[in-house]
Amino acid sequence: MPDLVLRLSGITKRFGPLVANDGVDLDLHRGEVLALLGENGAGKTTLMNILFGHYVANSGEVSVAGEDGTLRPLPPGSPHAALAAGIGMVHQHFTLAENLTGLENIMLGTEPVLRLSRRTGAARKKVGAVMRESGLAVDLDVQVSRLTVGERQRVEILKALYRDARILVLDEPTAVLTPAEADGLFATIRALAAGGLAVIFISHKLGEVLAVSNRIAVLRGGRKVGEMATAGADRRGIAEMMVGRDVPASRRTPRERGRPLFELDRVSVGGGHRRGLEDASLAIAEGEIVGIAGVSGNGQAALAALAAGLARPASGAMRLFGAEVRGHDPRSFSRAGVARIPEDRHHDGVVGAMTVAENVALEEIREPRFQRGGFLRFGAIRARAEQAIRDYDVRCQGPEAPARLLSGGNIQKLILARVLDREPRLVLANQPTRGLDIGAQTEVHRRLLAARERGAGVLLISEDLDELMMLSDRISVIYAGRLSEALPAEGLDRGTLGLMMAGHAEEKAA
Amino acid sequence: MIVIEPRPSPSKALTIAAPVFAGIAALALAAIPIALAGANPIDAYGYMVTGAFGSLFAFSETLTRTTPLILTGLAAAVAFRARLWNIGGEGQLYAGALAAVAVGTGAIDAPPWLMIPLVLLAGAIAGALFFLGPALLKLRFGADEVVTTLLLNFVMLLFVQMMLEGPLKDPMSLGWPQSAPITDAAALPTLIPRMRVHSGLIVGLVAVAAVWVMMRRTVWGMEIRAVGENAPAARYAGIPVTATVVRVALLSGALAGLAGVGEVAGLKGYLTNDLSPGFGYAGIVVAMLAGLSPLGVVAAALFIAAVFVGADSMSRGLGVASYIADLVVALSLLCVLVGGFFTRFRLRFAGRPAQAGS
Secondary structure (H helix, E strand, O other), X not given: OOOEEEEEEEEEEEEOOEEEEEEEEEEEEOOOEEEEEEOOOOOHHHHHHHHOOOOOOOEEEEEEEOOOOOEEEOOOOOHHHHHHOOEEEEOOOOOOOOOOEHHHHHHOOOOOOOOOOOOHHHHHHHHHHHHHHHOOOOOOOOEHHHOOHHHHHHHHHHHHHHOOOOEEEEEOOOOOOOHHHHHHHHHHHHHHHHOOOXXXXXXXXXXXXXXXXXXXXXXXOOEEEEEEEOOOOOHHHHHHHHHOOOOOOOOOOOOOOOOEEEEEEEEEEOOOOOOOEEEEXXXXXXXXXXXXXXXXXXXXXXXXXXXXXXXXXXXEEEEEOOEEOOOOOHHHHHHHOEEEEOOOHHHHHOOOOOXXXXXXXXXXXXXXXXXXXXXXXXXXHHHHHHHHHHHOOOOOOOOOOEHHHOOHHHHHHHHHHHHHOOOOOEEEEEOOOOOOOHHHHHHHHHHHHHHHHOXXXXXXXXXXXXXXXXXXXXXXXXXOOEEOOOEEHHHOOHHHHHHHHOOOHHHHHX | OEEEEEXXXXXXHHHHHHHHHHHHHHHHHHHHHHHHOOOOHHHHHHHHHHHHHOOHHHHHXXXXXXXXXXXXXXXXXXXXXXXXXXXXXXXXXXXXXXXXXXXXXXXXXXXXXXXXXXXXXXXXXXXXXXXXXXXXXXXXXXXXXXXXXXXXXXXXXXXXXXXXXXXXXXXXXXOOOOEOOOOOOOOOOEXXXXXXXXXXXXXXXXXXXXXXXXXXXXXHHHHHHHHHHOHHHHHHOOOOHHHHHHHHHHHHHHHHHHHHHHHHHHHHXXXXXXXXXXXXXXXXXXXXXXXXXXXXXXXXHHHHHHHHHHHHHHHHHHOOOOOHHHHHHHHHHHHHHHHHHHHHEEEEEXXXXXXXXX
């Protein structure tokens, strides 16, 4: 074994009654990529926050090898000490100042506060050297706000390397990347590891873990439930280790398409500061799932806003259930039978300060069953919430618990309960499984397939190609505000879709 | 080392205790300038308590002060719940007073059972409309309502002055800029003979009860809370955000307008341009001390009113400037803001980390 650079021993962290980490041991060696795999809430991020000094463990110890290779305990609760010991972390949500350039972001925090001039020359030289060694290239003099997501991630990694990180922690790094960008990242990680860096790669996606890591540690419910070399590990075995049970594979059954439910005919719409749609045509019929593949920021938000009733077409025709749409507002869409699952479930899905019960009833609060003469019918609201919690397995302390205490997966289940329980005819699912663990993902898939089975049409917008291929009857690719023709999923392969997502549709057609 | 940690879920007791401690802390801090002014703080606060609660007259005076503060405090609390930052309570109060004077000084002659509701309604409408403008500007153009409502306070005060020098000037006032008196039919009756406390207090308490029921038990209340806590999610769920904000603005402005009616038609009898010693601004402190709860507004308004009334008595007894009251009010706002922080976060002294397994 190569030299040990990091050892976590017996890490336990409790938040009140919740045990987020339970006696976790973990070793990391020089030049290896260790994948930390687990469902959401398995304790991966908590563990890394302890490593980085954001949290103090209730018990256990973090030791890091010094220059001479001997392990020394790291003072707990000190991000400063973690940085000094050579631990670099790239968070899931980037921590870059958008109005500064890449170089300024990289230097940020490394300079003394009380100095008037900045020594950019030396820093530029050092970053340049790091870029050459690692193969990470990015224009350092462009404001971060104008960089793509992939470029921003490179800036984050450069920031860590600039500070002489010997241990690099990447938290869900591919969540925001295109497949091609992710492949680029994997190549970078392998190159960095070959250069002696020790990498911890946090993920809940099996495919990429198998692609990039040397060793896999699986966390479940705060405990380490397994550790194995990547070579020879099998997908299904690891998945079962993660969730602790068989993972039922979602399968579509063939079904007749019915009448059209949602039609866009050469619709254009502006997207505000995000990309809009241009000349887009789409039809979703009863009993089919139409998937929209694409890298985020290509007009998905505008398409979702149309289907959610939040936007109206600037030009072109939009028909819902066979009729021209008159009232473009969320309430009439919801009442007409459109179930809407928002992309950002925390921001647009729930009101965190309100209770689970209030959130479940929020869309229908004006319906007679929940109010009489403007006064709320608490009994009916509570009963509805209890049923939702039961039927959709929403894990919470009860209908009166504030929604913000729920995990991401349970918030999504709450939203599913809110929108799907009314037998909607059309379902808009915008990134419905992003950030969810496998268990919750499977549940979302099952519910969408059940809606299709019942005869509803589903508009599934996703960045997860596996999900799209598995669920969709037809797939359309969105690129630069334009929708391709929706093609049967059976005839499509990932390569073609990937090319189309990158804007190479014309070449293929030629 | 001191670590700041969020509390998983702020407890109910703490939410109530925090403003109480904020009030106590403000009084304790104000003891320093009182001592510097050469008075014994304990004596000073003794005078304050007696001055505010020591006799039926004193208590009546305190309640008289409480009345407008309940209404302006409620106006701020309702608006703040919807994240609509109404700093214009003062202007809306004067708008209400102006309307009360326009209607209640003889323009209409009707019996009290008609006149009183009419005056109240006129004041409420005037206050509501005066806040509608800033609310619509915010909704339509994103104009910051903190700025617009704050500046409109001065516009309204100057407008009142103009009216008092012009059309509304009482010809019998010997040149003083004041309006004609409210007619007997339009005056809000006093509650206790020979005391100043008037039925505006009843209006305030009824408004508190009504707002409390509305926030807790009605669709409107739930929509207001949803819009205030997370407007994008409320919009996504089909709650009419614009209509809700307009509704809140009208309600908040109307409440502040009612405060003006009470001062004119219940207390002073005529309008001057020093009708309110900043009740609109003090209402913001009341709302914050109350934690935006309608019931809390009553307690907070009583506290602030007692400080003001008591400080006058303290000033007479000990020769300490009664500006100390303003100081206490300002300090209690600062203390409640700090207190609000401690209800959401806690400090942990992490000199040694919790027993490590080493």
